[in-house]
Amino acid sequence: MASKVIQALYNDDDVLMHAVKKVRAEHHHIEEVYTPFPVHGLDKAMGLADTRIAITSFMYGCLGLIVAIVMMNYIMIEDWPQDIGGKPSFSYLENMPAFVPIMFEMTVFFAAHLMVITFYLRSRMWPFKKAENPDKRTTDDHFLMEIGVHDNEKELTDLLWETGAVEINVTEKES
C-alpha cells in the first residue's frame, strides 16, 4: 500500500460514479470510497466481489436447526420421556409438530444473530472502535475517493480534477 494517498472529494453521487468508472478505466487502484449513504451500483462500478454473507447465514441457520433438534431430542425424548398431556414422546418424529415452532425460531435466531456478528467482525466494527474517517464531511454530504500515489501525483491530480472533484488533498496515510 502506498504511504501517500490522494483524496478527491465530490458532492454528488452521480459525479462520483462517473469518476470511479473513469479512474478504473485508467487502471488506477481505488483504495477506498467514503460515502454518507449507500450509492446504488457503486460496488459494481468499483468491481468489488459479491458478498458471501448470505451463504454464512444459510449455514448458521442449518446449525440452529440442528441445535434445536438435538436439544429437544435429548431433553424430551431421551433424557426424560414423560407423558405430558398425552403427547407421544416415544420418538422425535412422533412428537415433532410440537417442536417445530422452536426449530423454526432457533433457525432464524442463529441465522440472524450469527450473520450480524459475522458482519461486525468482517467489517471491523465494535464499540470504542476508533472511527476511520479521513474527512468529517463524508458523513454528511460529501463523497471521497482515495487512491494510492506511486510517483504519479501530477497525473492523478489532473485526472481527478477532470472527473469533477470539488477538492483534492494529498496526505500521508496514517499507519
Added chain:
Amino acid sequence: MYTFSNRLKIGSFIAMGLGLIFLAIGFVSAPSTVEEAKAIVASAHGDGHGGGHAEAVEEHGGSQGHGEAAAHSTEAAHDEGHDAAHDEHLLHQLQNRPWAALYVAAFFFFMIALGVLAFYAIQRAAQAGWSPLLFRVMEGITAYLVPGGIIVFVILVLSVLHMNHMFVWMDAEVVAHDELLQGKAGYLNPTFFLIRAAIFLGGWIFYREYSRKLSLAQDESDDNSNFVKNFRWSAAFLVFYLVTESMMSWDWIMSLDPHWFSTLFGWYVFASMFVSGITVIAMVSIYLKSRGYLEVVNDSHIHDLAKFMFGISIFWTYLWFAQFMLIWYADIPEEVTYYVARFQDYKLPFFGMLVMNFVFPLLVLMNSDYKRVNWFVIMAGIVVLLGHYLDVYIMVMPATVGDQWHIGLPEIGGILFFGGLFVFWVFNTLTKAPLLPKRNPFIEESRHFHY
C-alpha cells in the same frame, strides 16, 4: 401480436382428446352395483395392488365399523347392519372416483386462473412498477376463468342433481339421520349453495372481463382515466374476492367433509391458488420469452416472480402447518378425523406434497442467482404445480373416495383434459391483443425494471 404455435395447439387438442378418453374409461369402469364394487376391490386385493390399500380394505371388512375416514357418510345406515352399509359405502366411493378426479382437475386449473386474477388485481391496486409488462400474460391466463368456472359450476349442479355422491350433505336421506348436518342445513342446502356459487363466479368473471376491457381501452385512449378506473375496480375486487374466496373454499371443498371445520381453511386454499397462479405466470412468461415474444421482459422480472413463488410457497406451508399443528396438538376427536384419514390412507401423497410444495422450492429458489436461471424456475414451477395438484387431491379425495384412491386413468385424464383446455384457452386469448400494453403509466418503469 402473438401467434399461437401450431404445435402447441395440436398438443393441447391431443391432451384434451386423450383426457376425455381416459375420463370416459373412468366413468364406464366405475361399478354400478354392490357386487361389481366388491369384485373390483377383490381383484385389486388379488394382485397385491398397493399393499396399503389391501390392508385398509381388510381392516374395513371387519364388522367393528368404518375407519374414521369413511365414518361420516354412512352414519345413517349404521343400525341396519354394518356389512350391507359398508358395501354400499364402498360402491359410492368407487362411483365417486371418476367424479372426484374430474372435480379435482377442474378445480385445480380453475383455481390457477383465479389465483392469477388475485395477483393481477393486487399488482393494479398496489400500482406495482415492475409488473405492467406482464399484465397481458396475466389477462391471458385469467381468461380461463370463464370456461373453467362454468365447468366447475356445471359439476356442482350435477352434484346437486345427485349424479354423484361427492357432497354427502346434498343427500336428503343422509341429512335426515344426521343432526349435525341438520344444524348446518341453513347454510348447506342445495339451492343456497348454487346461488352462492353463481354469485362468486359472476363477481370474479365480471371483474376479469371489465378489467380486461379497461386495460385494452387504456391502450387507445389519450388520458389515464381507464387506468384510474381499473385501479379502483381492482381494489374493490380484492375486498369482494377475499370474502368470496373464503366462502368458496367452505362451499366447494370444506363441505366435502361436512362434519369438519377449520377457520383458516379459506386462507389455506387461497395460498395454494396464489402460488400456483404465480408459478403459471412465470412459466407462461418464460415460454413466451423463449419464443421471442416478450423480449423486454428481462431476468429481473423472472427473478421477482420466482421470489413470489418462493415466498408464497413458504406462506402456504405456514398455513398448512398452522392448520395441522393446532388440530394435532389439541387432538379434539371431531376435528382430528380429518387428518387421521389422511395419515392412514394417504401417507405418501400427503407428505410427498409437503416436500414438493415446501422443501423443494425452499432449497431450489433460495439462491438469488438461481431465480434468474429460466430453466431452474420452470423446473421448480413444474414441481410446485404438481405439488398443488396433490394438495387439492388430498383435500377432495379422502372425503369422496376414502381409501379407494389411486392416481390412474381418470385422474391423469382429468389433468390432461383440463390442462389441454387451459393451454388452448390461455394461448388463444394471448393472440387477441398485443402482448405489451402501450399506454400504461408504469410501462416505462417496468421496461427498465432491474433488480
